[in-house]
Amino acid sequence: MAAHIGMGDPGGARGLHTAPCRQSARDAADRGYLPLTTDAARPVSVIVLRDRIFGAVLPETIKAACIRMARAENVELFGIDLDQGADGEWMFGYATPTPNLPISTSK
Numbered sequence: 001m002a003a004h005i006g007m008g009d010p011g012g013a014r015g016l017h018t019a020p021c022r023q024s025a026r027d028a029a030d031r032g033y034l035p036l037t038t039d040a041a042r043p044v045s046v047i048v049l050r051d052r053i054f055g056a057v058l059p060e061t062i063k064a065a066c067i068r069m070a071r072a073e074n075v076e077l078f079g080i081d082l083d084q085g086a087d088g089e090w091m092f093g094y095a096t097p098t099p100n101l102p103i104s105t106s107k
Helices: 029-033 060-072
Strands: 003-005 016-018 042-049 052-054 077-084 090-096
Touching: 016 060, 042 060, 052 060, 060 077
Parallel strands: none
Antiparallel strands: 016 090, 042 052, 042 077, 077 090
16 A cells, blocks of 8 residues: 655645655665655656646646645755556655756657
8 A cells, every 4th residue: 555645635635645665774874865666657757846847747636746745845946756657646756856957848
């Protein structure tokens, strides 16, 4: 079962799902910097800039969750990596206040 990250929704229905993640003091420190992606997922990157989404076409509920995450972090610019599983479910992979800006919206 997927976990949920906050987004102000206790049930997670309006948030982003995330894969289970565990890390202990016995794990290598750099393990905490790896994205929560899976090999079977189709990753996409988006940039949130002042409540606007750039980089990928997303369902409205996922766009809203990305915007809420950027607001919660109190930043105007925020990068988020998402995975879309074979079942169509969107999963949180990674977030950063220093995103990769060359993301293009052209096909």
